[in-house]
Amino acid sequence: MTGSRRREEIVSKIKSSEVPVPGKELAKVYDVSRQVIVQDIALIRAAGYDIISTNRGYILNAPHTVTRVFKVSHTDEQMEDELCSIVDLGGKVVNVMINHRIYGHMEAPLDVASRRNVKEFMEGIHSGKSSPLKNITSNYHYHTVEADSEETLDLIEQVLKEKDYLVSNTP
Known part of the structure; x- marks a missing residue:
């Protein structure tokens, strides 16, 4: 070894x-x-x-956290609401990932853990500095979300489902 x-x-x-x-x-x-x-x-x-x-x-010496990957879809106008829904319940959006049919798996770090982070991220998008990765896959994308417990992740999943952002992984 x-x-x-x-x-x-x-x-x-x-x-x-x-x-x-x-x-x-x-x-x-x-x-x-x-x-x-x-x-x-x-x-x-x-x-x-x-x-x-x-x-x-x-x-x-590290705080105990758990993660879960959520497959989501929403419009550009709903992006801020989606991120705020996650951070308001205590989640941290670690990254965004897509699976492109030609380019394959693409991933970018987000590290969005507060409304302030959401605001900064949205300002970057609105300023034209960049465009959302989800736009090249018809809005479908994945987020790794980190939280303090499985219960928090369950709450986040429930809210994403209620707001119709969550996509079922089954065909």
Whole structure:
């Protein structure tokens, strides 16, 4: 196993654990010395992960979030309402994605988490700086939405459905 692959697995193991993961345990699992694990943790931190060392092991200092991908469709005029509907319920619109018949999968980050972000995004669209990605796929597109719980994502899904923005994935 390569060092980079081991570090990916270490991050995954720490992320998925509900209790601190001891370095000694990681060393045993990956058949390396404890010092190699210490060096791996340093490299993982340098890559941007906020790993905290405790006397019981390593933990990831990150808020717990869940994500869901929604397939949606709406007009340009409804775009602001769609985004506000998501952020008002506590969601963050991580990205927008489309599947184009010729160009394939296209994705762009949005990181829209507040009405202020919605306003800034809409100003960029209205100023002509860009046009919505959804326009090249007859308004159909996907959003990855992040929230604090599955219940919040369920509420967002319900509102998108009520407003007729949600598209069924079944034919």
